Amino acid sequence: MSEESKRREALIYHAKPTPGKIKVVPTKKYASQRDLSLAYSPGVAEPCLEIEKDTDKAYKYTAKGNLVAVISNGTAVLGLGNIGPEASKPVMEGKGLLFKIFADIDVFDIEVDTENIDEFIQTVKNIAPTFGGINLEDIKAPEAFEIERRLKEELDIPVMHDDQHGTAIISAAALLNAVELAHKKLEKVKIVISGAGAAAISCSRLYQACGAKRENMVMLDSKGVIRKDRENLSAEKAEFATHRKIDTLEEAMKGADVFIGLSMANIVSPEMLLSMAKNPIVFAMANPDPEIKYKTAVETRKDIIMATGRSDHPNQVNNVLGFPFIFRGALDVRATKINEAMKMAAVKALAKLAKEPVPEQVNIAYGETRLAFGRDYIIPKPFDPRLIAEVPPAVAKAAIESGVAKKSITDWEKYKDGLLERLGSDNKLVRLILNRAKLAPKRIVFAEADQLNVLKAAQIVYEDGIALPILLGRKETIKALMKEIEFDADEVPIIDPKTEEENPRKDRYAKVYWEQRKRRGVTYYSAQRLMRERNYFAAMMVNAGDADGLISGYSRSYPSVVKPMMELIGKAHGATRIATTNVMMTKRGPLFLSDTSINIDPTSKDLTKIAHMTSQVIKMFGMNPVMAMISYSNFGSSEHDRASKVRDAVAYLHRHYPNLDVDGELQTDFALNDDMLREKFPFSKLVGKKVNALIFPNLDSANITYKLLKELNEADSIGPIMMGMRKPVHILQLGASVDEIVNMTAIAVIDAQYKEKWEQENAEVK
Secondary structure (H helix, E strand, C coil), X not given: CXXXXXXXXXXXXXXXXXXXXXXXXXXXXXXXXXXXXHHCCCCCHHHHHHHHHCHHHHHHHCXXXXXXXXXXXXXXXXXXXXXXXXXXXXXXXXXXHHXXXXXXXXXXXXXXXXXXXXXXXXXXXXXHHHCCEEEECCCCCCHHHHHHHHHHHHCCCCEEEHHHXXXXXXXXXXXXXXXXXXXXXXXCCCEEEECCCHXXXXXXXXXXXXXXXXXXXXXXXXXXXXXXXXXXXXXXXXXXXXXCCCCCHHHHHCCCCEEEECCCCCCCCHHHHHCCCCCCEXXXXXXXXXXXXXXXXXXXXXXXXXXXXXXXXXXXXXXXXXXXXXXXXXXXXXXXXXXXXXXHHHHHXXXXXXXXXXXXXXXXXXXXXXXXXXXXXXXXXXXXXXXXXXXXXXXXXXXXXXXXXXXXXXXXXXXXXXXXXXXXXXXXXXXXXXXXXXXXXXXXXXXXXXXXXHHHHHHHHHHCCCXXXXXXXXXXXXXXXXXXXXXXXXXXXXXXXXXXXXXXXXHHHHHHHHHHHHHHCCCHHHHHHHCCCHHHHHHHHHHCCCCCEEEECCXXXXXXXXXXXXXXXXXXXXXXXXXXXXXXXXXXXXXXXXXXXXXXXXXXXXXXXXXXXXXXXXXXXCCCCEEEEXXXXXXXXXXXXXXXXXXXXXXXXXXXXXXXXXXXXECHHHHHCHHHHHHHCCCCCCCCCCCCEEECCCXXXXXXXXXHHHXXXXXXXXXXXXXXXXXXXXXXXXXXXXXXXXXXXXXXXXXXXXXXXXXXXXXXXX
């Protein structure tokens, strides 16, 4: 994609369908006049009067306790510099989005039009009663230090400048673990800090709090080593000035144990790296390009422990590991500030989490057999679902113990359970799927590539490294559309099965197909004719190993696409049924619905197969399947055949898969409401567990439910995911959106990864 095309895509993303990235949504009912009279006049007067008597009751009656202000004057934005308050707003909205999806914290972004310290501080103080916390963002140094210091002193809510403390907290956790792996002592290591801005100063201070010695630190700015004999040093730089008679980074690196990079790209040479001490620790955190390239560094020093700010290398120092969870813990105990004890608690919680066994979901997301504490894993991954249950409690406890909390927590396990529940409202599974696909992209045939939306999806998966697309369709049309959307990729194959140039391949495919089905009424001539059809041609490409998977169905009815797949691809080894599941991204988390597309009226035996296949798909994403077999009745309340077939399927699953969390027959509300289930049916295997899959008794109920959820609740859907096929074949719903096609392509890639792994394992057994 050209730079101009990337620019246009970014602008469209921010402009359509609604300008910006965040919005305000009601949390109370508002349908009736009674609701409105409670929400506003006259009912609103009651909480107002209560808050007038005791302002702390604002936390009880308003959203203040879960509301953070992300505030900036736009003087130090990303790598853009001083671009002003209006231009900084997209960044502040983005920060608000991260707060929401990682810790379920609501945000108002506030852009302040002043560079005067006193004016800025007064503005924040004037609006502070609205918020439970203040996140300062992208304010240039040295003003940032003064602004944060004074606001922390003058306000009674948590204030944190994330540019300073976010990187400090995450890198300090990584440093503690790196020093341990290097068999060194933090109080003895020699540290070089390249950069002297807000982040570098905060990092250096926090490293000292962790045990590092100031006399063992050398800090550099754009002029070189910051020495005691340098004139006109700011107070912050003077704090870290060295007595050593050295001037350059090259001199500072000799014998150093640790390099902390918060400066600019490519300033560390291999020679400098070689001059460092044994087991050097290098945190090259300049973005997007680090102070030394990761590949260069690990090839230069085999004993290196390295971290960067990039997601495509091990040990990413990512601020999103910190600020959402720190504010979450601070808000939940109504802390009056974020103090050193709370920051240190976050450091230790992150460092400790990296040493614990990693959930399978995280291993899957990063394509690892088993992530384990070591040189390539010294800090948790952003996808780790345990972060919200570990970091906020640590921060909250530190706030309570250090005397800055106005509210206490007595039942910590209940608090952790509540934190985990907050994860349900975002699309973490989508990010996991896309990330997992990128680790080992596969060749995916797009059978309708001359459709604009399909081609747009192919462009995205190609440019994002999700898959290696093969485009089927009319060449002239595809090339014209590619030019229109600036899809520049000469290496992406474009194949038109109807052209003469594909005759040799068509003849080869036709011969194979005819040999397979010549005793089922297929002539060689009819086989040749069928190979002109894209779905037959695409399926044969996958069968022949010329592609790893295929996507089709955008412009044709589901049954018409399923037929050639069943004829050519067929069922997987041991599978007696084909079925589909749709993953719905709901407020309570991912919910798998089966079977949404294939089996019209499955028998009891069919339902057991569908349930078992669904459980395997759920496990593929690193989740534990908890499945409810859905009916209009509850546990034998009806003797009708439609209810009894579900009951029989459950009985079979209980006998043959006793460790599988499945139960029924159940009405949907009982399956999804644990309190109702516990009260009426305390004997159920699902009591106390969060159901993440619904197995429906027929196609009507499953298909209607998933489409209702999608349209009425605006729940994102991934699917239908084909289950039981021999090869990775996935069929879209008619008119699927670009995002849906991208997500399904990622599913096809993951499916191909798993089938390849299964074939390799079985080949080894043989």
